[in-house]
Amino acid sequence: MCVDIVPQGMKGCVILNNTGLYIHIPFCANKCNYCNFYSLIGRDSLIAPYFNALKDEIASYPKLNIDTIYFGGGTPTYVGVSNIVKLIDFTLEHHNVENCEITVECNPKTIDYQGFSELRAAGVNRISIGAQSADDNELKTLGRTHTFSDFLDCHAAAREAGFDNISVDIMFGLPGQSLHNFDGTLESVAALDVAHISAYMLKVEEGTPFYRSNLKLPDDDTVADMYDKMVEYLAEQGFERYEISNFAKPGYQSKHNLKYWKCRDYIGVGAAAHSCFDGKRYFNLENVKRYISGKGRARGTVLEPTPEEFIFLGLRLTEGVSAAEFAEKFKVNLYDYVGDKIRDLAEKGLLREERGRISIPPELMFVSNSIMCEFI
Numbered sequence: 001m002c003v004d005i006v007p008q009g010m011k012g013c014v015i016l017n018n019t020g021l022y023i024h025i026p027f028c029a030n031k032c033n034y035c036n037f038y039s040l041i042g043r044d045s046l047i048a049p050y051f052n053a054l055k056d057e058i059a060s061y062p063k064l065n066i067d068t069i070y071f072g073g074g075t076p077t078y079v080g081v082s083n084i085v086k087l088i089d090f091t092l093e094h095h096n097v098e099n100c101e102i103t104v105e106c107n108p109k110t111i112d113y114q115g116f117s118e119l120r121a122a123g124v125n126r127i128s129i130g131a132q133s134a135d136d137n138e139l140k141t142l143g144r145t146h147t148f149s150d151f152l153d154c155h156a157a158a159r160e161a162g163f164d165n166i167s168v169d170i171m172f173g174l175p176g177q178s179l180h181n182f183d184g185t186l187e188s189v190a191a192l193d194v195a196h197i198s199a200y201m202l203k204v205e206e207g208t209p210f211y212r213s214n215l216k217l218p219d220d221d222t223v224a225d226m227y228d229k230m231v232e233y234l235a236e237q238g239f240e241r242y243e244i245s246n247f248a249k250p251g252y253q254s255k256h257n258l259k260y261w262k263c264r265d266y267i268g269v270g271a272a273a274h275s276c277f278d279g280k281r282y283f284n285l286e287n288v289k290r291y292i293s294g295k296g297r298a299r300g301t302v303l304e305p306t307p308e309e310f311i312f313l314g315l316r317l318t319e320g321v322s323a324a325e326f327a328e329k330f331k332v333n334l335y336d337y338v339g340d341k342i343r344d345l346a347e348k349g350l351l352r353e354e355r356g357r358i359s360i361p362p363e364l365m366f367v368s369n370s371i372m373c374e375f376i
Contacts, residue, residue: 020068020259020266021091023054024273025076026288029110033143033213034171036205038272038286039074046288047079050270053292055090057269064095068256068266069102077106081115085122092123101255103128103167108146108154116161126254127158128167128198134188135181138174143209148188155192165252167196172230173223174202175215182226183233190237195252199230200245227366242318244365261313263305263329271296281305307337311375315368320352320359334358341374 027047028039040046069091071084084104091097103126104119116127131151133139139147146154158166168189172182189197201223204210218226231241239247243261246254259266260276267275271291274283281303290296307330314321323334335342342358345351350371352359360368 017065017265018067019064019277020070020256020264021058021064021066021095022070022072022256022266022268022273022275023076023087024072024074024268024270025079026074026271027078028073028075029078029107030143030145031209033141033209034202034204035143036208037074040288043288046292047083049292050288051079051083051087053294054087054269056294057297058087058091059094061095061267064267066091066095066097067100068259069097069100070256071104073105075107075110076104077111077115081111081118084124085118088122088124101126103254103256105130106154107144108150111154111157113157113160116158116163120162125163126165126167127163128169128196129154129158130169131185131189132169132171133174133177133181134185135177138177138181141175142171152192155194164195166194167198167254168192168194169198169200171200171202172226173218175210175217177218177226179222179225179229183229186230186233190234190239196246196248196254197234197239198246201227224366231362231365240318241362241365244316244368258317261316262325263310263313276305279304307332308375311338312372315358315360315372315375318359318362318365320357323356323358338375345371345374 024038026037026039027043027050028041031039031041069088076084088102100123102124104124105128107130119127129151130144131148132142132144134148136147155166155168170185170189172185202210202217204215204217234241234247238249240250241247242253243257246257248254256266258264263276265277267277268284271284271288272286275281275298282298284291284298285296287296307326310326310329311321321334326332326334326337330337342351342353346353346358349361350364352361360371364371
């Protein structure tokens, strides 16, 4: 059954709540060995019709107050900066976009100074660069097509174009990676004085080349040491851990990603994009051709965000879950709903209760999944 994503009687209206907009660009130059995101290789003939379909979906919504826009992928900059700029202009024409954080993900070698300058002129004010490692051998193992020198050139071009809100993705727990090697990546990236670092532990996903390989991965203790060292080192460099995998200089948290973790409104457009809007969750199919035809949009089961989901996602944040926000969203007191569970975990030292919030103690963040699952 196809889901009507525009609530009845709302077309032409203005939605007063601030809403995020995620735009999925599923095109890439190559598929990395660890990647399980929906992306396509060698299908460039679909780019132009895909962007026309994105415009159709963006225009299908009532007039929104959009305060974050995030181009993710895939590799958004692979499709050409002009496509991104035109889509930003189209969004500005159809929705209210003010004081907006606009992020574009990019990979080294897919954009240069001129491209960054064009994005800057179009209103993009945040760049996320996929570095992953400062070690070229690790990059090769991951299936990345760039070297660390290419990343440095990309970062320098973004700086020259006027970007100061730059986020860098890095990974740890990689095949053959030592604690010493990961320290080198941390120090090399932090030395650039970037505003934000996202650090992801490698997870070998089914269906990826890594899943079919006999990998020699660091043991659990080494990976835990990598994480602990990262938290300590980045704090010394002025970064605040505000989510399990995300670290920011003061004032540079990702406003868009915070919407995910706090179950706030956002719409996702494009093949495989997910949305949380008007009290519903829904998603588009992972099929670009069906998306272009209009038959792959917002299909499947529509789900209400649940209190359990709100708690689970909120506990990923250093600040944790606000009892006041929980009560406002679900019209029930947090302690009336799961008070026994909270008190039990707090007595065991697995939860903290402070100033109307529950959170996971900092020293347990790396193993937080088992704690969060207590609420599912």
